[in-house]
Amino acid sequence: MQALTANEAKTQFGALLMQAQRNPVQINKNGKPVAVVVSIEEYENIEEIKRQWLQARFLNAQHAIEQNKTLNGEAFFDELFAGKYD
Incomplete structure (x- = not known):
């Protein structure tokens, strides 16, 4: 670069x-x-990837709720800040 x-x-x-x-x-x-x-194209690509990641994270959370496998908010953010993006 x-x-x-x-x-x-x-x-x-x-x-x-x-x-x-x-x-x-x-x-x-x-x-x-x-x-x-x-470039604006690169920026839009980055934003789309972020949107897709957030959507996938939301769907995973929704699935976990349906299976009664939830984390409390503090544990969720601890994992997120630690780089655990599963």
């Missing part, structure tokens, strides 16, 4: 937009990554 400083992104904004149509572009400030610029 190409990376630009925040100042380069500002001074080369048009070129940044063109590059982002082909590949994501990372923006760094004070040497640290702070943002990624992507």
Whole structure:
């Protein structure tokens, strides 16, 4: 992934937009990554994947409720924050 400083992104904004149509572009400030610029198509793909994941998570929860296999809210969020996405 190409990376630009925040100042380069500002001074080369048009070129940044063109590059982002082909590949994501990372923006760094004070040497640290702070943002990624992507095309609208890539952004929409990411949002669709998130929507599908949430829908699957909801359906799994609904199925668990039907089988009386539920977690309390605290345990659910503990698992979620721990990276357990099953």
